[in-house]
Amino acid sequence: xxxxxxxxxxxxxxxxxxxxxxxxxxxxxxxxxxxxxxxxxxxxxxxxxxxxxxxxxxxxxxxxxxxxxxxxxxxxxxxxxxxxxxxxxxxxxxxxxxxxxxxxxxxxxxxxxxxxxxxxxxxxxxxxxxxxxxxxxxxxxxxxxxxxxxxxxxxxxxxxxxxxxxxxxxxxxxxxxxxxxxxxxxxxxxxxxxxxxxxxxxxxxxxxxxxxxxxxxxxx
DNA sequence: GCCCAGGTGGGTA
DNA sequence: TACCCACATGGG
Numbered sequence: 001x002x003x004x005x006x007x008x009x010x011x012x013x014x015x016x017x018x019x020x021x022x023x024x025x026x027x028x029x030x031x032x033x034x035x036x037x038x039x040x041x042x043x044x045x046x047x048x049x050x051x052x053x054x055x056x057x058x059x060x061x062x063x064x065x066x067x068x069x070x071x072x073x074x075x076x077x078x079x080x081x082x083x084x085x086x087x088x089x090x091x092x093x094x095x096x097x098x099x100x101x102x103x104x105x106x107x108x109x110x111x112x113x114x115x116x117x118x119x120x121x122x123x124x125x126x127x128x129x130x131x132x133x134x135x136x137x138x139x140x141x142x143x144x145x146x147x148x149x150x151x152x153x154x155x156x157x158x159x160x161x162x163x164x165x166x167x168x169x170x171x172x173x174x175x176x177x178x179x180x181x182x183x184x185x186x187x188x189x190x191x192x193x194x195x196x197x198x199x200x201x202x203x204x205x206x207x208x209x210x211x212x213x214x215x216x217x218x219x220x
Numbered sequence: 221g222c223c224c225a226g227g228t229g230g231g232t233a
Numbered sequence: 234t235a236c237c238c239a240c241a242t243g244g245g
Contacts, residue, residue: 021226033226034226037225037226037227038226038227038228039224039225039226039227039228039240040225040226040227040241040242040243041224041225041226041242041243041244042225042226043225043243043244044225044241044242044243044244045226047242047243076241076242077242077243078241078242079225079240079241079242079243080227080239080240080241080242081240081241081242082240082241083228083229083239083240083241084240084241087228122228122229123227123228123229124228125227125228125229126227126228127226127227127228128227128228131226143226145226145227146225146226146227147226186226187226189226190226193226194225194226198223198224
């Protein structure tokens with residue numbers, strides 16, 4: 001039996017409290033972070049962002065003007081620095097050329113259209129695109145990630161072969177289109193995933209454990 | 221030393 | 234479609 005999405009959310013929020021992801025930062029800083037954090041811990045990304053801030057480069061045109069090799073060195077602590085420098089520059093080129101370097105202008109674009117545009121940038125996949133839309137643009141698009149998939153499939157609430165878009169649709173059709181809710185929900189799923197999903201014995205003390213099917217977590 | 225982290229794109233069958 | 238792989242630094 002599938003619990004209501006609100007019930008899962010309530011349990012996580014009661015257990016952990018608000019996660020306050022990406023608080024007090026500029027939308028551009030969030031956008032940069034969304035690329036740098038790909039398959040990487042936030043701690044590493046923070047060092048890279050600090051380098052960019054130190055160099056006064058947290059602005060689209062300024063950062064795009066930085067030579068590729070220099071950008072690589074600045075973001076090196078975030079890992080995959082050559083790939084990410086390329087991806088970041090692709091995104092900056094898009095923002096500068098399509099929106100004249102204005103994120104404010106960019107986020108005026110209708111959500112679905114902008115999402116498609118972001119996905120067409122090489123190196124921007126669904127999670128990065130949705131993170132930018134939600135956390136930088138405050139637009140109501142749900143961010144799915146490996147933890148969302150892991151938590152929901154192991155509880156039997158999603159098929160093991162569910163796609164990104166399957167899960168995204170599941171959340172968006174089952175919840176009010178509220179950016180603040182999507183923001184917190186995603187952050188809480190990452191939190192519970194980090195804290196419990198790869199520990200053994202699994203699910204000990206997990207706030208979602210009471211919702212597990214009999215026999216414990218499912219495996220593919 | 222080993223495993224993993226808030227993914228994405230390319231290659232092969 | 235379904236896998237498999239490269240990409241890289243830093244923390245537990």
